[in-house]
Amino acid sequence: MVERRMKKVFLLLGVLMVSGLGADPEAQNIVPKWVQSGFYASGKRTIDVLVIHSTYNASGGDKYHLSAILKQFQRYRVAAHYLIDRQGTIFQLVRDSDIAKHAGRSALPDGTGNINSRSIGIELMNDTTDQPTELQYQALTELIAGLSARYPIRHLVRHSDIAPHRKTDPWNTDWEGIRKRLIPYGLTF
Numbered sequence: 001m002v003e004r005r006m007k008k009v010f011l012l013l014g015v016l017m018v019s020g021l022g023a024d025p026e027a028q029n030i031v032p033k034w035v036q037s038g039f040y041a042s043g044k045r046t047i048d049v050l051v052i053h054s055t056y057n058a059s060g061g062d063k064y065h066l067s068a069i070l071k072q073f074q075r076y077r078v079a080a081h082y083l084i085d086r087q088g089t090i091f092q093l094v095r096d097s098d099i100a101k102h103a104g105r106s107a108l109p110d111g112t113g114n115i116n117s118r119s120i121g122i123e124l125m126n127d128t129t130d131q132p133t134e135l136q137y138q139a140l141t142e143l144i145a146g147l148s149a150r151y152p153i154r155h156l157v158r159h160s161d162i163a164p165h166r167k168t169d170p171w172n173t174d175w176e177g178i179r180k181r182l183i184p185y186g187l188t189f
């Protein structure tokens with residue numbers, strides 16, 4: 001009897017610890033920056049894939065200028081749901097429930113396509129010569145943990161994993177390190 005009660009206490013402690021680590025999405029500092037193109041409005045959808053990308057402003061000037069990057073998205077009629085800047089600020093561009101055009105022609109390792117319809121896209125601001133910053137890694141970890149608490153995420157993939165002949169991003173990203181950072185949240189991908 002006592003043992004069973006102890007088990008309950010430990011379970012409760014575990015839940016409290018995980019939520020203390022930032023799994024509560026409301027606790028995260030997400031800045032709305034809604035875009036007007038690059039997505040489809042959608043009804044209820046099941047989200048079970050997270051796709052990580054890199055992006056930068058390739059049009060000249062500051063390569064990490066937020067509005068220049070958003071203009072680029074607009075020009076190509078693409079968008080992701082989230083964009084994390086070099087300081088680790090998370091901007092939300094598209095509502096989770098809507099389908100953002102970020103994956104393009106792509107397929108999961110098991111061959112299933114139509115990834116935009118079931119995924120959330122996350123862009124890290126970095127180019128082919130820079131690595132993501134420590135603040136970006138921290139923000140990304142918390143964002144993944146928060147989204148995993150809300151949706152039944154089964155796949156955490158890089159754009160290059162799902163479009164290997166077309167895409168090379170996210171660039172210079174410590175993928176193994178990201179997976180390790182997620183372990184304390186009880187997440188293994």
Ligand SMILES: [Zn+2]
Nearest residue numbers: 053054159169
């Ligand atoms: Zn990409």
